[in-house]
Amino acid sequence: MAHFAELDKNNIVKRVVVVANDIETEAGPLGNNDKHVDGEAWCARFFKGGVWKQTSYTHNFRKQFCGANFTYDPVQDIFIQPQPYESFTLDSNSDWQPPVAVPTITTYEDPLGEVYGEPQPIYGDPEEPTRVTGQTVIIPEGKSVGDVIIKSYLLFWDEPNLRWGAKDKETPVNNFIWDASALSWVSE
Secondary structure, three states: OEEEEEEOOOOEEEEEEEEOOOOEEOOEEHHHOOOOHHHHHHHHHHOOOOEEEEEOOOOOOOOOOOOOOOEEEOOOOEEEOOOOOOOOEEOOOOOEEOOOOOOOOOEEEEEEOEOOOOOOEEEOOOOOOOOEEEEOOOOOOOOOOOOEEEEEOEEEEEHHHOEEEEEOOOOOOOEEEEEOOOOEEEEO
C-alpha cells in the first residue's frame, strides 16, 4: 500500500490516505517506486484537488511517516513532526529538542524481599489474634528474595517549569524531578 499526505497552503498535513499499490499511472503501478509524483497527481484527481506528497510507512524517504499536523519542508523534502512544546527547538536533523537534555537515567532498581501486593497478616498466636507475626511476600516467578527487578520511570516534560519529571511504578506513586547538573532524580 502507498500512503499520501494532503497538504494545506502552509504545507501542514491535513490527512494521510492509503492507496493500493496496483493503481496504474503513466510511470507504472504505484508500488513500483518511492516518492511517486504520478501517485501524487492521481490523489489530486481522485480526491478532487489538493496538494499531495507521498509518505513512507517504513520511513524509507522524507525522513519519517507523517500524520496530521506534521509539516512538509519542500527545501529538505522531508516531513517534520509537530512541535511538542513551545520551548522545544529544531536541531540540524529537523528533530525537536527540549531545552534540557532528556535524562540519562530512565530506570530504577526495585529489590525483592519487599511486600508485593497487599500485605496479608499471618496470625500466629491464638491468644492474641490481632498480633501480626509475619506477612505474605509475593515474589515474581523465576525470582528470589534479594534479586533486583529493573523498572522504568514514567518520564514527562514539565513545560511550565522547563524540566523533566518522572513517576515510579510503586504504590503509592513517588514523584521525581530531574537534576540536570547532578544527573540524578530528586524526590519531589
